[in-house]
Amino acid sequence: MTNAQQTSDIPAMSSGNSGNAASGDTAVIGSPTTESLSWLDRPIPQIALRNIQQSQNNLQSEPTIECPECHAVVSRTAMAFNVYVCPQCDEHLRMKARDRLYWLLDQVDRELGQEFVSTDPLNFVDSQPYPQRLSKAQSQTGETEALVVMQGRLGSLTAIACAFEFEFMGGSMGRVVGDRFVLACETALALRQPLICFAASGGARMQEGLLSLLQMARTSAAIERLKQAGVPYVVVLTNPVYGGVTASLAMLGDIHLAEPKAMVGFAGKRVIEQTVRETLQEPFQRAEFLLEHGVVDQIVHRHALKETLERLLAKLLGVV
Numbered sequence: 001m002t003n004a005q006q007t008s009d010i011p012a013m014s015s016g017n018s019g020n021a022a023s024g025d026t027a028v029i030g031s032p033t034t035e036s037l038s039w040l041d042r043p044i045p046q047i048a049l050r051n052i053q054q055s056q057n058n059l060q061s062e063p064t065i066e067c068p069e070c071h072a073v074v075s076r077t078a079m080a081f082n083v084y085v086c087p088q089c090d091e092h093l094r095m096k097a098r099d100r101l102y103w104l105l106d107q108v109d110r111e112l113g114q115e116f117v118s119t120d121p122l123n124f125v126d127s128q129p130y131p132q133r134l135s136k137a138q139s140q141t142g143e144t145e146a147l148v149v150m151q152g153r154l155g156s157l158t159a160i161a162c163a164f165e166f167e168f169m170g171g172s173m174g175r176v177v178g179d180r181f182v183l184a185c186e187t188a189l190a191l192r193q194p195l196i197c198f199a200a201s202g203g204a205r206m207q208e209g210l211l212s213l214l215q216m217a218r219t220s221a222a223i224e225r226l227k228q229a230g231v232p233y234v235v236v237l238t239n240p241v242y243g244g245v246t247a248s249l250a251m252l253g254d255i256h257l258a259e260p261k262a263m264v265g266f267a268g269k270r271v272i273e274q275t276v277r278e279t280l281q282e283p284f285q286r287a288e289f290l291l292e293h294g295v296v297d298q299i300v301h302r303h304a305l306k307e308t309l310e311r312l313l314a315k316l317l318g319v320v
């Protein structure tokens with residue numbers, strides 16, 4: 001087909017009565033009225049217009065995600081349907097805290113700790129003021145802080161579940177994350193309901209200095225109260241967990257589950273390599289390495305995680 005023929009096909013498809021666009025799909029193709037117009041000026045019939053709009057909508061409504069491991073490009077819908085596990089290579093992609101909790105809980109009864117909002121107690125400024133960083137993180141993630149806590153049904157149980165939002169300043173633990181986690185513990189304790197924590201964090205939040213480090217002690221003490229009362233606390237280590245969060249609440253569970261290949265440590269691999277002057281081989285700090293060394297109890301595929309948690313909690317509560 002020549003270029004000239006291709007050009008002439010376009011007006012033939014889009015012919016119509018210029019005086020009545022709504023009746024364009026009944027117009028005679030190549031009628032004298034439309035042929036006298038340039039093809040650019042001719043009205044597009046409704047059917048063709050609908051088809052074009054539909055295909056444009058399909059393209060716009062189908063954003064894609066590239067797998068960081070195998071680089072497969074998968075539609076966001078397909079990825080969400082597969083709980084953000086790559087259908088090509090089984091890589092577990094990071095999940096948003098809120099998506100994670102809505103996926104886990106069969107019914108959400110309420111969200112806890114939304115009344116706690118960060119302030120700037122140290123008037124901290126690095127490359128930009130801390131309040132500016134906070135509002136940027138809030139607008140990017142749609143969350144008010146890096147920890148989301150919900151209470152709801154998980155199978156036949158009622159549980160408290162919290163998840164770190166890694167996209168919110170690297171899931172760092174500041175005063176509000178501490179407040180929300182302690183509230184989750186206190187609620188679990190008061191109602192004798194199990195607590196689940198999906199950890200994903202870079203550690204303590206440097207913008208809050210000592211106040212963020214204090215959260216390690218606060219959260220550890222709150223977990224200890226749960227242990228003394230015999231209320232189950234289960235941690236799910238997701239990629240990645242580092243620093244003060246590893247050194248406190250993420251390592252104090254009754255049971256530690258981990259997602260495949262999750263990176264978990266205190267200092268990063270490069271820092272340790274520079275300190276010990278050795279090259280550390282894969283899978284150092286991966287969930288598989290931690291399982292081998294007794295830090296993790298079980299690595300669970302995300303597709304089996306919900307069922308595993310349900311079963312574990314029922315066993316810990318003695319209801320099976």
Ligand SMILES: [Zn+2]
Nearest residue numbers: 067070086089
């Ligand atoms: Zn992949």
